[in-house]
Amino acid sequence: TAPDMISFAGGMPGNELFPIETIDRIYHSLTLKEKQVALQYGPTTGLPSLLESLSEYLKGKGLPVEKNRLIITTGALQAIHILAKVFIDPGDPVLVESPSFIGALSTFRSCQAELISVPLKEDGMDTEQLRRQIESDRPLPKLLYYTPNFHNPAGIIYSKRVKQEMVELLKGKDIPVIEDDVYSDLYFHEEDLPEMELLKATDPEGVDVCYTGSFSKILGPGLRLGWMLVPEEIYKRCELVKQSIDACSPSLSQVIADKFLRNGDIHHYTAAMRIEYKKRGEAMIEALEATLPSHVTFEKPRGGFYTWLQLPEGCDATEVLKAAIDQGTVFVTGKTFDPHGVRNDFMRVSFCNTDAETIQRGIPLVAEAIKKVQGG
Amino acid sequence: TAPDMISFAGGMPGNELFPIETIDRIYHSLTLKEKQVALQYGPTTGLPSLLESLSEYLKGKGLPVEKNRLIITTGALQAIHILAKVFIDPGDPVLVESPSFIGALSTFRSCQAELISVPLKEDGMDTEQLRRQIESDRPLPKLLYYTPNFHNPAGIIYSKRVKQEMVELLKGKDIPVIEDDVYSDLYFHEEDLPEMELLKATDPEGVDVCYTGSFSKILGPGLRLGWMLVPEEIYKRCELVKQSIDACSPSLSQVIADKFLRNGDIHHYTAAMRIEYKKRGEAMIEALEATLPSHVTFEKPRGGFYTWLQLPEGCDATEVLKAAIDQGTVFVTGKTFDPHGVRNDFMRVSFCNTDAETIQRGIPLVAEAIKKVQGG
Numbered sequence: 001t002a003p004d005m006i007s008f009a010g011g012m013p014g015n016e017l018f019p020i021e022t023i024d025r026i027y028h029s030l031t032l033k034e035k036q037v038a039l040q041y042g043p044t045t046g047l048p049s050l051l052e053s054l055s056e057y058l059k060g061k062g063l064p065v066e067k068n069r070l071i072i073t074t075g076a077l078q079a080i081h082i083l084a085k086v087f088i089d090p091g092d093p094v095l096v097e098s099p100s101f102i103g104a105l106s107t108f109r110s111c112q113a114e115l116i117s118v119p120l121k122e123d124g125m126d127t128e129q130l131r132r133q134i135e136s137d138r139p140l141p142k143l144l145y146y147t148p149n150f151h152n153p154a155g156i157i158y159s160k161r162v163k164q165e166m167v168e169l170l171k172g173k174d175i176p177v178i179e180d181d182v183y184s185d186l187y188f189h190e191e192d193l194p195e196m197e198l199l200k201a202t203d204p205e206g207v208d209v210c211y212t213g214s215f216s217k218i219l220g221p222g223l224r225l226g227w228m229l230v231p232e233e234i235y236k237r238c239e240l241v242k243q244s245i246d247a248c249s250p251s252l253s254q255v256i257a258d259k260f261l262r263n264g265d266i267h268h269y270t271a272a273m274r275i276e277y278k279k280r281g282e283a284m285i286e287a288l289e290a291t292l293p294s295h296v297t298f299e300k301p302r303g304g305f306y307t308w309l310q311l312p313e314g315c316d317a318t319e320v321l322k323a324a325i326d327q328g329t330v331f332v333t334g335k336t337f338d339p340h341g342v343r344n345d346f347m348r349v350s351f352c353n354t355d356a357e358t359i360q361r362g363i364p365l366v367a368e369a370i371k372k373v374q375g376g
Numbered sequence: 377t378a379p380d381m382i383s384f385a386g387g388m389p390g391n392e393l394f395p396i397e398t399i400d401r402i403y404h405s406l407t408l409k410e411k412q413v414a415l416q417y418g419p420t421t422g423l424p425s426l427l428e429s430l431s432e433y434l435k436g437k438g439l440p441v442e443k444n445r446l447i448i449t450t451g452a453l454q455a456i457h458i459l460a461k462v463f464i465d466p467g468d469p470v471l472v473e474s475p476s477f478i479g480a481l482s483t484f485r486s487c488q489a490e491l492i493s494v495p496l497k498e499d500g501m502d503t504e505q506l507r508r509q510i511e512s513d514r515p516l517p518k519l520l521y522y523t524p525n526f527h528n529p530a531g532i533i534y535s536k537r538v539k540q541e542m543v544e545l546l547k548g549k550d551i552p553v554i555e556d557d558v559y560s561d562l563y564f565h566e567e568d569l570p571e572m573e574l575l576k577a578t579d580p581e582g583v584d585v586c587y588t589g590s591f592s593k594i595l596g597p598g599l600r601l602g603w604m605l606v607p608e609e610i611y612k613r614c615e616l617v618k619q620s621i622d623a624c625s626p627s628l629s630q631v632i633a634d635k636f637l638r639n640g641d642i643h644h645y646t647a648a649m650r651i652e653y654k655k656r657g658e659a660m661i662e663a664l665e666a667t668l669p670s671h672v673t674f675e676k677p678r679g680g681f682y683t684w685l686q687l688p689e690g691c692d693a694t695e696v697l698k699a700a701i702d703q704g705t706v707f708v709t710g711k712t713f714d715p716h717g718v719r720n721d722f723m724r725v726s727f728c729n730t731d732a733e734t735i736q737r738g739i740p741l742v743a744e745a746i747k748k749v750q751g752g
Contacts (some may be wrong), residue, residue, distance in 0.1 A: 017414040023411065027403055035399065036391040039596030074450055074600070085486070090466075106620040110461070138379045220415030222627030224450070244482040246454045250626045251598030 006329040006362035010353040011152065011305060017276060018220050019260075019269050024260040036356050038252040044243050045235075046227075047254045053261040053345065054227060061184075062201040063211065069234060069235035071242065076214035076226030076250045077103045080145070082245070083178055083210055083228065084111045086237045087143045095133060095144040095175070097125050097347065099308075099337030101152045104145050117142060117339040120154050122160030122299055131169055140174050150183035150304025153177040153337045153348035157192060157302060163199055171206035176234070182214040182226075184272050185270045187303040200229060206315025210234060217305075218270050223253035239366050277305070284349070284357035287363035293371055305352035310345065317347045323369035329362045382738035384707040386729040387528065387681060393652060394596050395636075395645050402635040414628040420619045421611075422448025422603075423579070423630045427638040430603060437560075438577040439587065445611035447618065450625045452558050452590035452602030456521070458621070459554055459586055459604065460487045463519045468594045471509060471551070472522040473501050475684075475713030475722065477528045480521050480556065481576060492517060493715040496530050498584075498675055500538030507545055517551050525572050526680025529713045529724035532540035533568060533678060539575055547582035552610070558590040558602075559680040561646045564654040568678055576605060583705045586610060591633050594646050599629035653681070659732035663739035669747055681728035687721045691750060699745035705738045 032036070037047070045051070050072060055065040073079040080103070088094060091114035096105065098117035108115060116133050118125045134140070146166075148158045170177065179199050187193065194280065200211035214226040231236065242248075260266055281301045288298060288307065295312045311317060317333035324330060334346030349366065351359055406414070411421070419426070426448060430439040449455040454477070455610065466471060466488035476495035484491060492509050494501045499524065520542075524534045535541070546553065555575050576587035590602040606614065618624075636642055657677045664674060664683065671688045687693060690750065693709035700706060710722030725734055725742060 012417050015416055018412055018415040020411045020415070023415070032396060035396050036394055037598070039394040039396070039399070039598040040391055041388050041592075041597045060384045074622045074626075077620075081621045103620070103623060110617060110620040130629055177548060216417075220628075221417045222413070222415040224622060224624070224626040241486060242480070244453075244486040245457045246600060246619070247479060248600070250450075250600040250629055252596075252632075253628060256628075 004328065005325075006354065006358055006365065008329065008331040008349040008351070008354060008366065009361065010350060012353060013217065014353045014355070016175050019265065019280055022260065022265050022269065023256060026256055026265075029169045029259065030255065033305070034255055038255040040251060042248045042251045042254065043240055046070070046249065047251060047258065050254045050258040050261075051197065051259050057261050057266065058229060061198070063198065063229060064201070064203050065229065067203065067217075068229045069232055071228050071230070071235065072249050072254060073228060073242070074213045074246055075224045075227045076180060077223070078105065078246075079212040079226050080104050080178060080180065080216055081107045082238045082241045084108055084113070084143070086234065087176060088113045090155070092142040093138055095130070095141045096103045096144055096339050097151075098339050098343070099153050099334065100145070100339055101147060101180065102336055105339055106156075108145070112119040113142075115339040117140050118188075120151065120156065122156055124158035125166070127162060127165040127169065130166065134169055134173065134175075140173060143178065144170065144175055147180045147181065148184070148198060149181055150186060150301070151304070152183070152304070153306050153332070153346075154299070154308045155301040155304060155306045156299055157196055160195055160197065167199065167204045167207055171204070176208040176210055178210050178212060180212045182217050183304040185218050186274060186305070187273065188281060189302055192302055208234060214344065217259055218266060218273070219257060223257060224250060225253050225257050236303065277303070279356050280351040280354070280359060284360040284363065286350040287360050291364045291367035293367070293374060296370060298306050301351075306348055306350045309347045309349060311347065311370070312343060312374070315345055315370075319373045320347060320369050323372045324366055327365040327367040327369050329369070331366065380704065381701075382734055382741065383703040383729060384705065384725040384727070384738065386726060386744065388597055388729060389593065390729045390731070393649065395641065398636065398641050398645065399632060400633055402639070402641075405635065406631065409660065410631055411744060414631040416627060418624045420617055420624050422446070422625065423627060426630045426634040426637075429634050433637050433642065434605060437574070439605060440577070441577050441605065443579065444605045445608055447604050447606070447611065447614055448625050448630060449602045449604060450620070450622055451592065451597070452556060452588045453483065453519060454622075454706050455588040455602050455604040456480050456554060457483045458486055458557065458617045460466050460519070461490070462610065462724070463488045463552060463616050468518040469514055469516075471506070471517045473522055473527075474715050474719070475529050475710065476521070476715055477523060477556065478712055480748065481487065481715055484521070489518075491715040496527070496532065500532070500534035503541040503545065505539060506542065507558055510545055510549065510551075516549060519554065520546065520551055521554045521556065523556045524560070524574060525557055526562060526677070526682070528559070528680070529682050529708070529722075530684045531675055531677040531680060531682045532735060533572055536571055536573065543575065543580045543583055546611045547580070552584040552586055554586050554588060556588045558588075558593050561594050562653050562681070563679040564650065564657060565678055584610060594642060594649070595633060595636055599633060600626060601629050601633050610615075653679070653728065655732050656730070656735060659735040660727040660739065663736050664743075667740045667743035669743070672746060679728075681726050683725045683727065685723045687723065687746065688750070689721060691746075692720050693723045695749045696723060696745050699748045701734045702741055703741035703745050705741045705745070707742065711746040
């Protein structure tokens with residue numbers, strides 16, 4: 001991105017939002033022994049102290065940490081990669097949402113999975129399509145990957161009803177679920193929390209739910225720390241895979257993340273981030289409503305990082321992107337998130353990495369670009 | 377390991393050897409902007425600043441950084457894992473040394489490679505055996521993995537002659553080489569340096585050499601930072617794989633490692649470590665020579681972390697280990713490092729993680745255990 005481009009493309013927190021003072025305080029509080037631990041190899045599944053503090057944190061989110069096992073991973077993407085290696089052989093079908101998180105798609109592609117896509121609606125995947133895919137003549141999928149809250153790129157929350165229907169369809173079919181939940185702390189409206197209840201929190205009988213999460217959105221992606229919470233038997237297989245891919249996750253990052261949880265810093269920080277991202281999200285909604293042509297539609301984000309604009313049929317997001325760059329702004333085209341890399345009448349416009357004032361300046365440029373392509 | 381066990385099992389630096397004061401100084405010197413970079417995602421192949429400083433460092437080791445590309449990885453094991461994913465399909469033969477680094481073996485196994493082993497002699501792999509394996513009726517191996525300097529577990533240095541013979545055998549056969557060089561800064565005798573010249577330094581025509589290395593032995597394994605230096609075409613394939621497995625390596629670790637290189641701290645630290653490990657290695661040699669039964673033989677280590685004891689035929693290292701634990705000491709049995717997991721008349725006794733005084737107390741217990749099993 002050129003320096004004075006307004007970017008709605010990034011999927012990372014803005015640099016100015018990182019809790020640098022807190023990290024400084026944590027670093028200064030470390031004992032010699034803790035610093036030595038930070039520089040040494042740790043256990044493959046994670047430093048015991050972080051496993052303990054993270055368990056407490058996840059327990060606070062209603063997750064069944066006692067009946068499952070936790071592994072610290074080198075980012076949530078590594079958790080998905082490990083699970084893919086455990087469950088997928090070349091050619092195996094895998095169920096994904098359309099659109100879906102590009103990192104997960106590329107991991108499944110690198111395992112040579114056959115991607116079977118289920119379209120998203122405004123409250124989760126289309127369960128009628130899911131039923132058809134499961135009941136088709138092809139071999140049963142080896143895995144279902146989904147992101148329940150503040151979907152990347154679609155921005156939506158799954159309803160309880162859709163999650164319940166997914167469970168009914170998957171029950172007893174030996175199709176484990178990866179529930180990838182990296183945005184759920186970044187809600188704008190506390191009243192959404194009941195609807196956001198995780199599948200893993202209910203640990204439904206007959207479905208193995210592998211819950212994945214990350215410190216990337218609630219502390220800093222540069223630490224490269226994520227986790228998975230999985231049933232015992234899956235844990236053992238994942239531990240072996242992790243041993244062979246990076247031995248253990250960075251100890252220095254783990255020592256810092258542990259303190260961040262133990263000191264309660266995480267609660268203050270996520271509370272502040274909810275306020276800031278809500279401000280940005282609302283600026284985004286306001287600017288879009290004020291400037292978008294009426295035939296471009298979007299779901300108002302209720303948390304997370306993204307808005308997902310649907311263009312009129314036949315309008316190509318790549319053309320809009322070219323026009324937008326001329327206007328001095330960028331976003332990500334829809335086909336990036338299409339499991340089949342084709343459908344391009346959507347665009348992802350993120351508000352995580354741009355402050356409210358810049359959003360107000362930048363969105364009219366995006367709207368202008370759409371109008372240019374529509375008019376042309 | 378029980379708290380008062382004397383351990384010769386570990387393959388990591390002793391906690392007391394880490395450059396904590398230097399790391400403190402580096403942390404305090406970081407600007408706000410550098411701390412923000414440390415918490416943010418970085419490019420998949422590594423932070424530009426570290427790529428630059430590491431290039432300089434590797435250039436100082438005679439490596440052809442201009443004609444190749446560098447990737448920062450999450451430990452050297454990840455570099456091996458990425459290369460394995462690039463080159464190996466299930467069932468493909470891979471050439472490894474016997475004995476070999478357990479981490480590499482487990483990575484190749486997780487790719488379902490068929491391990492073809494070539495025995496080690498005192499100055500490198502048995503090139504006559506290598507010739508036979510290459511000329512056999514089986515499909516050509518997809519990869520050769522070897523560790524040139526202060527081999528783990530065998531402790532040896534490859535001679536120039538053996539490396540030259542390997543090149544002659546591999547030339548034009550499309551068998552890329554992973555040259556895994558994580559111990560070469562820890563030499564005891566400067567006069568060994570000419571013999572230690574890397575294959576990658578000569579970049580021989582007709583053989584793609586993929587050089588891998590690590591900060592684990594020259595700064596701290598807890599940072600989880602390694603690298604690969606590879607030809608352009610292999611670089612592109614590796615970048616795609618890394619994108620799908622952890623997006624990027626930890627930025628916080630990279631920012632610190634970059635300063636450690638730029639400030640010249642690495643030169644002072646590795647110089648100090650050479651002195652300390654030499655002291656430990658010599659204490660080990662002295663204690664072994666004073667107490668081992670004469671039918672147990674070993675190559676005197678000239679650097680690195682390990683000594684490798686050959687037991688008399690029929691003597692089983694697992695039996696010795698049991699007796700050693702009774703004496704209050706531990707090491708690692710030979711079959712751990714056998715690509716086929718069988719041969720067990722060797723034992724790895726490391727001196728990296730135990731000071732000279734403890735080595736002098738512990739080695740007689742190891743010798744005692746061997747005598748007990750031999751006598752029994």
